Amino acid sequence: MLQKIIKIIAFILAIGGALIALMIMGTDLEVLKTTSPLVDNMLYVSYIVLAIVLALVLVFVIKGLFTGNIKKTLLTVGAFLVIVLISYGISSGTNLDLQPFIAKGENVTPQISRYVGTGLYTFYVLAVLAILSMLFSSVKKIFNK
Incomplete structure (x- = not known):
């Protein structure tokens, strides 16, 4: 319904x-x-x-x-939060990547720059993990046949 x-x-x-x-x-x-x-x-x-x-x-x-299974769900959410925290830690907060916005007169603070970097690093890590899991699944299917 x-x-x-x-x-x-x-x-x-x-x-x-x-x-x-x-x-x-x-x-x-x-x-x-x-x-x-x-x-x-x-x-x-x-x-x-x-x-x-x-x-x-x-x-x-x-x-x-x-x-x-709530335990598995909480582990997955925890792993995601760890990835976000690590991404935040390695994000520098420099405005080098956001120079086009600064040139247009946008108010880009180092904190905003760090959030953007965190989002990008998180995306990269999750994309690599998704690709690796697809490859792993495919290889596992090939060897199980």
């Missing part, structure tokens, strides 16, 4: 988003620069979709915690 409701909501939001995207694409660029109600509407649809997705993720994560 919940799955049908989610599909219907996703379909309605997808149609609305597609219509607004088509309206934006069909509008002159100069008009979009001066008046942007279409862009605003597209952002509202994006915010609604993001809120729905976050709510559903939280519901299913909490549901999975109580029905699954």
